Amino acid sequence: MDEKDWNAIRILYEEKNISRASERLYISQPALTYRLKNLEKEFGTSLFFKIKGGIEFTSEGMHLAQYSEEMIKKLQKTKDFVLNMQSEVRGTLRLGVSSNFAQYKLPKLLKKFSIKYPNVQFNVNTGWSADIMNLLDSSTVQLGILRGNYDWYGIKTLLHKERLCLISKKEINIEKLPELPFINYKTDSSLKNLINGWWQDRFSEPPFVTMETDRQETCKEMVKNDLGIAILPEICLQRSDNLYTYGLSYKNEEPVLRNTWLMYNQESLKLSTVKNFIDFLNKNPNI
Numbered sequence: 001m002d003e004k005d006w007n008a009i010r011i012l013y014e015e016k017n018i019s020r021a022s023e024r025l026y027i028s029q030p031a032l033t034y035r036l037k038n039l040e041k042e043f044g045t046s047l048f049f050k051i052k053g054g055i056e057f058t059s060e061g062m063h064l065a066q067y068s069e070e071m072i073k074k075l076q077k078t079k080d081f082v083l084n085m086q087s088e089v090r091g092t093l094r095l096g097v098s099s100n101f102a103q104y105k106l107p108k109l110l111k112k113f114s115i116k117y118p119n120v121q122f123n124v125n126t127g128w129s130a131d132i133m134n135l136l137d138s139s140t141v142q143l144g145i146l147r148g149n150y151d152w153y154g155i156k157t158l159l160h161k162e163r164l165c166l167i168s169k170k171e172i173n174i175e176k177l178p179e180l181p182f183i184n185y186k187t188d189s190s191l192k193n194l195i196n197g198w199w200q201d202r203f204s205e206p207p208f209v210t211m212e213t214d215r216q217e218t219c220k221e222m223v224k225n226d227l228g229i230a231i232l233p234e235i236c237l238q239r240s241d242n243l244y245t246y247g248l249s250y251k252n253e254e255p256v257l258r259n260t261w262l263m264y265n266q267e268s269l270k271l272s273t274v275k276n277f278i279d280f281l282n283k284n285p286n287i
Contacts, residue, residue: 001039003075006068008035009047013065017054039064073139081271090119091273096132096141097124100216101260104235106145113280120273128188136263142274144263147233148190154265159281162234164194164256166246169226174246181228182207185219191258195231198248198256233258 012021012032022032040047047061057065079091097106102124110122125135129146136144136152145159166172172180199207210228213219219230223243237245248256262281268274 001042001068001071003072005035005039006071006075008032009039009061009065009068010072012036012048012055013057013062013068015054016056088119089117089272089276091271092121092123093143093273093277094123094141095125096135096144096146097126098129098132098145098147098260099126100147100233100235101145102126109281109284112284113277116280117273117276120277129190130188139265142264142268142271143277145260146263147258147260148188148194149259150190150261150263152261152263154263157262157278157282159260159262161257161259164198164231164248164258165234165237166229166231166248167220167223167237167241167243168229168246169223169243171244172229172246177229178203178205178208180208181210183211183213183219183222183228183230184209185213185216185230187216191233194256194258198231198250201250 008021008025011024012018015021015024018029018032022029025032036047043060043064045060046058047064048055048057076092076094106124110124114120114122123141125132125141129148129150132141132144132146133150133152135141136154166174166177168180211222213222216232216236220232220236220241220243222228223230224241231248234247237243250256262278264274264278269278
């Protein structure tokens with residue numbers, strides 16, 4: 001087996017479908033099938049069998065998929081350290097970044113970093129913070145930028161705090177929120193708990209939810225069209241939105257803040273790409 005075989009097995013195990021796997025691998029279905037048949041011949045056993053709508057892996061195939069995942073990670077780690085031995089900063093920086101930070105902050109940050117270190121490439125995974133946590137735990141990424149509070153056994157640095165804000169198209173009375181149409185959106189549990197905690201601190205009755213949206217940007221557009229009010233992190237709001245914005249506070253007047261954390265393992269600091277990126281973040285906190 002070689003790196004191409006490992007990757008083919010890994011992708012096929014994720015997709016459970018030869019057609020979709022071949023698309024992700026940028027090879028034809030016959031080419032992928034030929035490679036898989038050679039692997040079965042090499043190991044002298046069936047690795048998978050066909051089912052309606054796709055394939056299912058045999059016990060031997062599952063073991064080989066796990067082996068392939070481990071070998072890919074070991075090879076990547078070896079490449080990282082070999083590149084790090086050179087005098088210039090070069091290599092691939094693997095980042096896991098929460099969706100909001102990735103949308104509103106990361107592009108400018110990476111652009112500025114790439115100007116300073118042009119030989120660094122980026123492999124970026126984005127999603128909810130809980131998903132980024134899983135990528136960190138599995139060492140799929142070297143650095144994680146997460147929002148909300150998560151336990152982490154490695155190094156955890158606070159990047160910044162931001163306030164949660166109520167937004168509306170028209171001026172409103174905060175004390176009458178339970179009477180106003182409220183727009184919800186799908187988000188991770190840490191933000192949802194923060195919003196619910198503030199609401200329960202301020203009101204004895206639940207919000208009057210009139211709409212559920214799939215994402216925060218959709219929710220904000222609904223508010224712009226005066227279809228209701230919503231609560232969003234400050235990072236999502238721009239002056240051009242032309243909305244009334246109310247920074248949230250608890251009854252004791254303490255502001256409702258959400259933390260953004262940088263998380264990584266101590267071992268990752270041995271890599272010049274990682275170390276220089278962390279230094280860059282610390283020197284540019286307001287990007």
